[in-house]
Amino acid sequence: MAEAQADHGGGIDAAARRFSGARADWLDLSTGINPNPFPLPALPSDAWTALPDQTALDRLIAAARQVWSVPDGAAVLAVSGASAPIALVPHLRSAGRVHIPGPTYNEHARAFRAAGWEVVDTGATAQVLVHPNNPDGRFHAAPGALPLTVIDESFCDIAPDRSLIHLATRPGTLVLKSFGKFWGLAGLRLGFVIGDPELIGALSQRLGPWPVSGPALEIGAAALEDTEWAETTRLRLLRDAARLDALVRAPLVGGTPLFRLYEVDDAARWQEALAERQIWSRIFPYSRRWLRLGLPPATGWDRLAAALQGLHA
Template identity: 60%
Template sequence: MSNAPRDHGGGLDGAAMLYGGARNDWIDLSTGINPVPYPIGEFTQNDWTALPDAAAFNALTQAARSFWNVPDGAAILPAPGASALIARIPALATAARVDIPKPTYNEHAAAFQAQGWTLSQDNPSARVLVHPNNPDGRFWSDSDASAPLTVLDESFCDIAPDASLIHLAERDGVIVLKSFGKFWGLAGLRLGFAIGDPTLIARLNDFIGPWAISGPALRTGALALNDHTWADQTRARLGADAARLDVLMRTHGADVVGGTSLFRLYDVGDAAAWRAKLARAHIWSRVFPYSDKWLRLGLPAPDQWARFSAALSAK
């Protein structure tokens, strides 16, 4: 198996090596991270110095159950990022065939293949559905969650809670993943959740071990998940900014392929040329190894729109 890094967004250090500038000179639009993150509050000394206790974990899981309307029959496991869960889920079942519809987030296929699974649509024992999908924004339906082990990756679904498939989380064999790095814009916090079949969640808990979540992450996660007003206001702002980005990109000849209100996917004809043009203005975007036409953009922060628009207009 190759040790080459998989294709992802980010990588500003590499971009700066190619196009110059210090890291702080760059606008990173290559990810789907909310550019206006949830405001970090004050921490106590115990948040940093004490082993996290049961009360802090309970406060976080109760907030998660309320925010995501988790069914009573489903269990919740906080973890140090959704990626930590993705890497361990394939070990929950005997390796066989797994269906992961493409194009999509590539870490799922890598994790299953590392555990000996074969990618196949033919009578799979497991299926992974990224909901909404990255990069095209496709939503799935209840009937798509049909494999004995079904993983529903809802890392970007907090922009559209009414479309969530969380009601399936109490089904046998179903695991729903949630990420704290996208909608809340706190990727560095490293907080994610597995929600679903209690038997599978208990086994994942054994894989991860005790004290997996830091004290600051427990406190911040509970505060944010209880802040429904911030979430509602954020959804409205993201929706408006995504529409604004579409208008701007269409003005410059791009066609909208899809995406979510955290990232947009465009057909620009020559994705490499568009990426290079933006990079010369120290704006980093996302291209894909399977398409020479698709360019994906996250949302500019409120103070970055003028600079982004100027980069699009530059010769």
């Protein structure tokens, strides 16, 4: 797969066309999204019928500041998922040279190249850290200061004590947060950018008014305020990740409690064998041996175990 192409999890419709079955037949383990999402609260009717207003936004931002311990002096912007700011942030500075330690989530390099940047190993004026990294789950040390630093913490809610949010007051620094992964509501399309008020202001101007829907404001605030649910979920994810490791029985390269990265003899063969049972996994264009699996829902464990048993036979 060429680097300029999108390389994501998901794509169940395409998998179903290739391997058969309806979308509802498939078990999607390719994305690293919590399969047991935050329970949807009842919504006021005007969340659907009125343009999003300031009170709902203020509540969401206050909840975000609290749950992520956002330091005073850092601005918080709610956005429609993490993908929108990933695409726009490279345009906030004049194009130059950016360092993106890899292998990692390739949308960052795509976005910087599309904005005229050169991706380099040395001599950079900007840097991107995916923290924890996708797909191997490694955490980064706090980076040195550059005119632009992007810290993508889309999966960091599994380990909030490892967050680099304290750097959000540093000029030129932006921390990205994805709501859909840990809270399991990716279709809501909610995310956050936290950091340098000047850059946050410029990004807000590019996004325009109402970047987040009324339902997303209400659901996001309720979820971020429910710290008991978050703590219980972290413990469950750890148990489920260990259960998945025991089923796969392959060397663990890395990952997080939301996804695991394994070394297998032939990742494409494993993906195809699982897909024949309508189970979708993730492989990577730069490694023929890496297979990434997310956690199945409660109803999917037995089905996954049977499929893996066939691979081990």
